[in-house]
Amino acid sequence: MASSPPTATRPLLELEQLKMHFPITRGLLHRVVGHVKAVDGVDLTVHSGETLALVGESGCGKTTLGRCVVRIYQPTGGAIRYRDEDGSFADLTVLQGASLRPYRRAVRMIFQDPYASLNPRKTVLQIVGESLRRHDNIGGVELEQRVAELLRRVGLRPEYIRRYPHAFSGGERQRIGVARALALHPRLVIADEAVSALDVSVQAQILNLLQELQAEFDLTYLFVAHDLSVVDYISDRVAVMYVGKLVEVGSRARVFAMPKHPYTEALLSAVPKPDPRLRSAGARVRLSGDVADPANPPTGCYFHPRCRYAQDRCAVEAPPLRELGDGHRVACHFAEELELAGVAGA
C-alpha cells in the first residue's frame, strides 16, 4: 500500500538541471571525441515520505541519475539540493570530503544484484556493520547488538551474523542489502532495481518489507525500476526518463491512467496483463527500434524516430518539459491533443 504522502508535501531533494556527461576518449592521449549524455538536464523534486519511481528502458540513464544523487558520480552540471532536518538546503554537488559525510549517511542506496553487491569475503556483521563502524565509531558488543537488531528487522535470523553471503539465497541477500542501507537511519533510500533480479515470491517479500520500513522509519524512496507492475504497486509518483531526460512526471494514478507522453503510453502498453481474458483487449502500441544513443541523440524530440504520433515539427524542435496542471509535467509538443491509452483501473 503506497502510503500517501504527508499532507504538507515538503521537498527532501531537488534536482536542478542535473547533468552527467561521460567523456568518450580515443587514442593514447585519451583525446575527448564526444560525450555520453547519460543524464542531461533533469529537474525533479522528491517529496519527504513519498515513493517516487523512475522508469524507462535500459540505457535511459536511471542508474546514472541514482548514482549522482548518492555521489558515486560527481555530476558534470546542475545542482542536487538536499533539505536538512532543520529546513536548510545544501547543494550536494559542491560538497566534498568531510562536509559530504552527513549526507552520505542520510542518503543510501540498495543495489540491483544481490549477488554482486555483497563482498563475498566479509561476514554479514562486517557488511552491515561497516557503515556503523565508520560513521558512528562503534564496535564490539554494541556493534553486534545493533547489527543483530537490524537483521531481525529485515527478517533474518541474528544467529547468521557470522555467515558469509554465499550461504544465503537471493532474497536473503537482498535483505542484507536492505539492512546495510538502513544501518545509519537514512532519510532517503535509492533503490536501483532492488527487486528486479528476484523471484516473484521473494520479490513480494522484499516489496512488503520496503513498505513496512518506510512507514516505520519515515523513509523516502527513489525507486528505480523497469517493471511497471511493481512501480504501479509501490509508488506515489512516477518520473519517466528517455535518453537522459525526463519526458513525463506526475502522480502514479494520473500517469498510469492518463499518460500524456507517447513514450509512457508505449511502456504501459507493453506490460503483459496477468489475465488471459484481456489478451485481445485494447490497442497494442509497439515500439520498434532501440533507445537512441545518448552519445549521438536524434534532433528535435529524442523520441521522434520511434514515435507513432511524430510530425514534422518533432524532428527539429525539442519539446520542453512543461506543466499541464496538478504537478503533471510532460515533454511533448502535442500533449494536449493526443488521446493516449492508459491502464484501466489505475
Next chain:
Amino acid sequence: MPGGGGRDLLLEIKGLKTHFFTDEGVVKAVDGADFPIARGKTVCVVGESGCGKSVTARSILQIVDRPGRIVEGRILLHRESEEVVDLAAMAPTGKAIRAIRGKEIAMIFQEPMSSLSPVHTIGNQIVEMIRLHLPMTTEQARDRAAELLERVGIPQAGRRLDSYVFQLSGGMRQRAMIAMALSCRPNLLIADEPTTALDVTTEATILDLIKELQRDLNMTVMFITHDLGVVAEIADDVVVMYLGKVAETAAVDPIFHDPKHPYTRALHQSIPKFGDTQRGALEAIRGMVPHPFARPDGCTFHPRCESFMPGECDRVAPPAVVMESGTTVRCLLYGGSDGSGAVRDDAGGHAGTAGGEAGARAPGKGASGPRAADQGAAG
C-alpha cells in the same frame, strides 16, 4: 492436461527424473514430472527459481549438464507419421538425438550468447545449421538465412548476415537466435526465459514474434517463464512446477480464473496486479524453495502451504488427480489423502492422460471434483 484424451499430442513427459550426482549429494532437479504437450499449441512452464523448469527442457534434448542425467521416465515424441520415439532412452551423444536437436526440436535461451558464437557471422552460423540437417547448397542456405532474418524482423536482413553478435542489440540478438532456431522448421520450439533479460518494450515485440511464428508455421512452443503476465499473454496450456514435480496443469484460463493447487494460487497472490486499485500488502508465499538436499516428506510444498493438513500432507505424496474440468492437480485436497498404499508416490503411474486414455483417475476420495472449500481445509 486440458481436454484429457482426444488431443493430438506432440510430446509426452512421463515420470521423468533427472538427477545431478554432485560431490555433496544427489540433487533431484526433476523428480517425477509428467505432462503432455499438444501439437500446435503453446505450453508455458512456470514456477519459482530452482523448481526444475530448465532441467526438464534440457532433458528433452538430452543436453543436461554433467553430473546430471536422466535416471527414469520417458519422453515420447509423437511424429506425424504416427511413429513414437522415446527421447529419454537415447544416448546423449548418439546419432538419433543429434538428428532431432535443431531439426525437429530447437531451443532458445535467455542468454543469446549461449547459442550464438561470437567469432562467426550470424549468416555463417545459420547456414551451417541448415546444411547440417538439410540437403542444400551454401547459396541456397544463405538465401534461406536471409529470409529467416527478415522473417524475425531484422531490418536489412541481407546485410545483417555478415554481422557478428556483438554488433547487435539485445533484442536483435534474441531475434537472430530465434531465426537460427527456426532454420530447419522445428516441430517444437523450446524457449527458456527468452525475454526475462529484456525491457518490457523489447519483450512485447519478441512475444508478438513468437506468437506469430507459432501460428504461421503451426509450430508447437514450450515456453519457460516465471512471469505470469507473459503466461497470460501467450499460453494455451500451463504447467506449474514445484520442486521437480508438476503441481498443476490446465488450460490457461482455469490457471488464472480457477486455479486448484495452493501453489498456483500462492504464485498469483504474490504478484502485483497491474492496474489493480486494491493496494493491500502482497501475499508473499511464506518461506522459500527448500534446499535441494532437504526435500520435505509427503507433499513437498507442505511447509509453505496455506492449506496444510497435518498428518496427511507431511506423510502422503499426493497423486495426480484429473478433474472434470480437465485440470490435473497433485494435492491431497482433491483426493488421495486417505494415504492408501496405492496412491503413495506413484511416479507417473496415475498422471498419464496417455494417448487419450480418458484420464487415469486417482483412486482417492473426491478425485472427480474439487472439494468445496479448499481454504477451509487448512490445518
